[in-house]
Amino acid sequence: MYRVRCTWCRRLSRQEHGVISRRTTNVDRDYSDGRRARRRDPRCRLARSIDDETFAAIERAYYDHAVIFFRDQHITPPQQVAFTRRFGEIEFNIFGERWSVPGSPEIVVVSNVTEDGRPIGVRRAGENWHSDMCYASRPPRGTMLYALEIPKLFGLALGDTEFASTAAAWDALPERMRQHLDGRRAVFDFAGRKRAFPPTQAEIDRYPPVTHPIARTHLVTRRKCVYVMRDDCTGIEGMEGREAETLIAALADHIVKPAFVYRHQWRVGDLLMWDNCTVQHRAIQDYDLPQRRLMHRTTMGGTVPL
Ligand code: OGA
Numbered sequence: 001m002y003r004v005r006c007t008w009c010r011r012l013s014r015q016e017h018g019v020i021s022r023r024t025t026n027v028d029r030d031y032s033d034g035r036r037a038r039r040r041d042p043r044c045r046l047a048r049s050i051d052d053e054t055f056a057a058i059e060r061a062y063y064d065h066a067v068i069f070f071r072d073q074h075i076t077p078p079q080q081v082a083f084t085r086r087f088g089e090i091e092f093n094i095f096g097e098r099w100s101v102p103g104s105p106e107i108v109v110v111s112n113v114t115e116d117g118r119p120i121g122v123r124r125a126g127e128n129w130h131s132d133m134c135y136a137s138r139p140p141r142g143t144m145l146y147a148l149e150i151p152k153l154f155g156l157a158l159g160d161t162e163f164a165s166t167a168a169a170w171d172a173l174p175e176r177m178r179q180h181l182d183g184r185r186a187v188f189d190f191a192g193r194k195r196a197f198p199p200t201q202a203e204i205d206r207y208p209p210v211t212h213p214i215a216r217t218h219l220v221t222r223r224k225c226v227y228v229m230r231d232d233c234t235g236i237e238g239m240e241g242r243e244a245e246t247l248i249a250a251l252a253d254h255i256v257k258p259a260f261v262y263r264h265q266w267r268v269g270d271l272l273m274w275d276n277c278t279v280q281h282r283a284i285q286d287y288d289l290p291q292r293r294l295m296h297r298t299t300m301g302g303t304v305p306l
């Protein structure tokens with residue numbers, strides 16, 4: 001049993017985190033105030049089947065914290081797919097059509113590694129702040145990354161991932177801004193973001209621009225979140241272009257203020273999952289070959305944002 005204060009949910013919790021620690025044990029949570037709470041129990045492995053009670057505790061931790069991770073996992077692609085399925089249907093990503101794990105089309109390979117001169121996965125995935133597949137009419141509920149290889153420089157882990165709480169960002173907005181945003185919808189365009197592997201015209205045509213509410217409400221927690229991304233959002237419905245651009249930039253900057261950001265330093269064997277409504281994320285590109293990074297990524301199907 002231990003006490004921690006999570007700066008994202010602002011709760012000082014004893015019981016709740018204690019329950020998680022006893023049941024799921026390898027659930028590792030990090031807090032933006034730099035403290036870390038962790039319990040290990042070799043009996044808890046994602047590779048094994050997870051009973052309903054444990055799964056409920058994991059899901060609760062996921063809703064409470066939006067980013068949770070499990071250390072020291074040894075899972076096969078089918079086991080990752082099975083664990084992802086516990087959260088509902090799996091979402092297929094367009095990049096998985098080019099870079100999936102053989103035999104597991106649900107898993108996208110995220111990697112800078114090349115073999116015989118050809119990339120084995122999506123390189124520089126997500127280097128600017130974003131929420132996954134926000135350009136889709138039903139963006140995925142969440143994403144999981146399983147770390148197989150992490151780049152290192154004299155023992156220092158590189159290639160961290162940063163997460164910003166869009167819920168904490170909403171809470172910190174002044175009332176006037178909240179009123180200004182309520183009911184407004186932003187335009188999300190698949191072609192808006194620059195990618196290391198630019199999509200083809202046929203791929204772009206599969207994702208015509210969509211609109212989503214800027215003040216997005218989480219389906220389960222009912223928390224309001226700021227759902228705006230600098231690259232993917234190309235406008236705001238009913239707002240003149242320049243004005244929309246200024247507002248999108250101001251909100252995108254607000255979301256990633258240091259108080260709302262957690263930076264994950266990866267270890268091989270981490271399985272980390274995040275909520276695509278409550279957080280945005282970006283990959284830090286501070287490494288290059290011969291430093292290798294290899295991750296397996298799955299996404300959970302979502303619903304139309306409200
Ligand atoms: C992703 C992504 C970040 C990373 O896979 O969607 O943004 O650090 N990855 O690899």
Ligand code: MN
Pocket residue numbers: 125126130131132281
């Ligand atoms: Mn991403």
